[in-house]
Amino acid sequence: MSQTQQERKAETRARLLAAAAGLFADQGIDAVSVDAVAESAGRTSGAVYAHFGSKQGLLLALLDSWKDSVLTVLLAEVAVTKSPRGQLAAVWENLADTTNDDSGRWSLLEHELWLRAARDPEVADVIRVRNAEARRFSARQLAGWTTASNARPAAEPEQLAVLVKALLTGLAMQRHLEPGAVTDALAVQGLAALLGLPGDVAPSKPSTTKPTIRSNHTDEEPHHEH
Amino acid sequence: MSQTQQERKAETRARLLAAAAGLFADQGIDAVSVDAVAESAGRTSGAVYAHFGSKQGLLLALLDSWKDSVLTVLLAEVAVTKSPRGQLAAVWENLADTTNDDSGRWSLLEHELWLRAARDPEVADVIRVRNAEARRFSARQLAGWTTASNARPAAEPEQLAVLVKALLTGLAMQRHLEPGAVTDALAVQGLAALLGLPGDVAPSKPSTTKPTIRSNHTDEEPHHEH
DNA sequence: GTCTATATCCCGATAGAC
DNA sequence: GTCTATCGGGATATAGAC
Structure with missing residues (x-):
């Protein structure tokens, strides 16, 4: 089933933003060209400029889409x-x-x-x-x-x-x-x-809690590399 | 008094490093061109490549000159x-x-x-x-x-x-x-x-602290290989 | 709105004169 | 060692067809 033009427009915008997010995180913002973002989203650079006007505009739109998350x-x-x-x-x-x-x-x-x-x-x-x-x-x-x-x-x-x-x-x-x-x-x-959690700084007044420090929960072995 | 060639070479190197430090800090490394560094040092880009081989070489030399300071x-x-x-x-x-x-x-x-x-x-x-x-x-x-x-x-x-x-x-x-x-x-x-300075977290009872775990310092030499 | 093609610019690095 | 000139590449952004 085919999309309406509005749907396609919205999807293009979403794809461009998602592509930019991934590439920016991986390679750094400056290292990613507008062409690379567009290609990763299955579009061309023209779509980026039609939607966001500039690379900076793309970045600001991306930040705006992150208001609540993260x-x-x-x-x-x-x-x-x-x-x-x-x-x-x-x-x-x-x-x-x-x-x-x-x-x-x-x-x-x-x-x-x-x-x-x-x-x-x-x-x-x-x-x-x-x-x-x-x-x-x-x-x-x-x-x-x-x-x-x-x-x-x-x-x-x-x-x-x-x-x-x-x-x-x-x-x-x-x-x-x-x-x-x-x-x-x-x-x-x-x-x-x-x-200032009790147990490590003020062991004097443990009213109800149990002050065990290090014998408790999950202790993953820190893996060394090499 | 004119300089010897060695003196001029050393001064050029120092000027290039100083110029790079200032420009990199002000504008960011990527935003500063090799030409800009050279010009700020009163030289041309050829001098940079004669001394450091590449922009990356300039950066590494700059880092090396900061071993102790800062x-x-x-x-x-x-x-x-x-x-x-x-x-x-x-x-x-x-x-x-x-x-x-x-x-x-x-x-x-x-x-x-x-x-x-x-x-x-x-x-x-x-x-x-x-x-x-x-x-x-x-x-x-x-x-x-x-x-x-x-x-x-x-x-x-x-x-x-x-x-x-x-x-x-x-x-x-x-x-x-x-x-x-x-x-x-x-x-x-x-x-x-x-x-854990006294006076803000444990006003009650600064009793004996736990013994120092490691009193000796291993002087490991940082090895770097590439 | 999207694509193709291109204009324009700037960068890193090299070649060769001196 | 330093400078001048330039090459080759890749970037942003625009123009115009569809």
Whole structure:
């Protein structure tokens, strides 16, 4: 059955965006030509310019289509686990799983966007808005965790979210460069320190929780390479 | 006094490197042409290829000329202050001072190099070695701070250095995008939480800390092969 | 809206004079 | 070692047919 013109137009636009997302993440934005994006989407470069006007327009449209997804989804899907430490571990492993190359591609693209934002005000505006939304969301999440357990967070939720994201981002960067230097346990430990989770900083007053630190949950063996 | 040929050669090399450093930091590596580097150094592109063979060779030579400086210098120069909190504040402010645009340029170039390292093994080797050295140095520094005060760091020195650098890097990124979102006080607070400095996380009972796990330092020579 | 063809520009690298 | 001139390639973006 044939499509209407509107359907084809919409599909072309969607295909171009999807192709751009994959290629940009894999090779970097500057390294990907408009022709390459179009070819990967089964179209030609003319379609790109008809839809987005320029390569920059394509990039901005791509960012706009990411308003809600990515990090928000990540935080939402781990909301099922109960213990704060388990939550932290889940967040970190989803973010920096070296076996899953998707996360590596995303973090690479995230950093390239940050770098571009530093020199391109148009991109900066979009990224800034997205960051602020994600921060508010994770602040709510963190507030819930810290009140559930009797924690002594290093700051109030909004600022705590900044600290947590900073640590996650920096750890993911170092793991990407030297996978052996950042173990899962270290990441959880650092996050727990920021949240002030009982068990590692204040063992004096364990009202209800059990302060076992290291004998508990899944401990994957960090695989070395070579 | 005229120069000898060797002197002129050395000066040309130095000028090319200096020009490349400035332009790369300002505009990004890919955005700077070889001609632009040469012109900024008062030479022509032929000089670049005579000295470095390619643009990539220029980049690697530039990285090599930065073996010791940058972060090591930064950590060393703040070693005078006494209180750990003062040290933390000094490190952070030197790293992320928004009024000083040098630090902004520096961190931008630093991130671009990280991004490039993720896709270019040659660059990755250099960055990895430099990171490892800086980590060892700051680990020693941190060990001194934490033992001087009665702190409960979140991890042993080498790993603590990873956490601290991660937090600093992530905070600097967020401050670059949203300067208002990251206050100096927040940064110091987060760092203090990682170091387990008394006064903010464990006001109750700073009892005996766990014994140092690793007191000897293995001086492994970073090997690089290609 | 999409394709083909092309205009225009700029980059990295090389060749050869000096 | 440095400069001038240039080649070859690939990029963004446009023009016009359909």
